[in-house]
Amino acid sequence: WVNEAELNGTPGVDDDNNGYVDDIYGWNVILDSGTINPGTHGTHVAGTVAAVNNNGIGVCGVAGGTGNGDGARIMSLAIFDSTSANAGSYPDAYAYAADNGAVISQ
Numbered sequence: 001w002v003n004e005a006e007l008n009g010t011p012g013v014d015d016d017n018n019g020y021v022d023d024i025y026g027w028n029v030i031l032d033s034g035t036i037n038p039g040t041h042g043t044h045v046a047g048t049v050a051a052v053n054n055n056g057i058g059v060c061g062v063a064g065g066t067g068n069g070d071g072a073r074i075m076s077l078a079i080f081d082s083t084s085a086n087a088g089s090y091p092d093a094y095a096y097a098a099d100n101g102a103v104i105s106q
Contacts, residue, residue, distance in 0.1 A: 001025070001026070001073040001074060001075040001076075001101075001102075002024065002025060002073075003016060003023055003024050003025070003100070006022055006023055006024045006034070007024050018099065018100060020034065020096070021033075021034065022034040023096075023100075025075075025076045026075045026076030026077050026078070026096075027076075027077055027078070027093070027096045028077075028078035028088070029077065029078065029079055029088030029089050029092045029093050029096070030078055030079070030080070030081050030087070030088040031078070036076045036078055037078065039078070039080065042076075042078075042080075046074045046076075047059065047061065048061060048062065049061050049062055049063055049064075049072055049074065050063060050064050050071055050072040050073070050074045051064045052064045052065065052066065052067040052071065053065060053066060053067075053071070054066070055067060075097055075100065075102050077093040077096060077097060079093050
């Protein structure tokens with residue numbers, strides 16, 4: 001999942017007027033920012049689900065598709081901080097996902 005309005009917008013501006021600045025790939029509820037830092041568990045699971053199939057790089061995802069927009073799209077929501085015991089708000093993460101078009105959230 002990519003927020004095209006933010007990707008093609010102006011840095012530091014809420015280009016899609018959804019209340020989140022620069023949320024290109026999702027939202028980090030711990031830092032209250034669009035900065036998504038890869039972790040261990042979530043990054044691994046996302047790859048298992050949505051890695052592009054048969055591209056000769058790494059593994060195939062169970063719903064990865066061909067890389068032509070026909071596979072699963074992952075919206076990144078950072079709830080846990082991999083460097084500490086900090087945790088963000090689950091309700092805030094689910095609200096962000098629902099308000100920004102997520103169909104399935106786990």
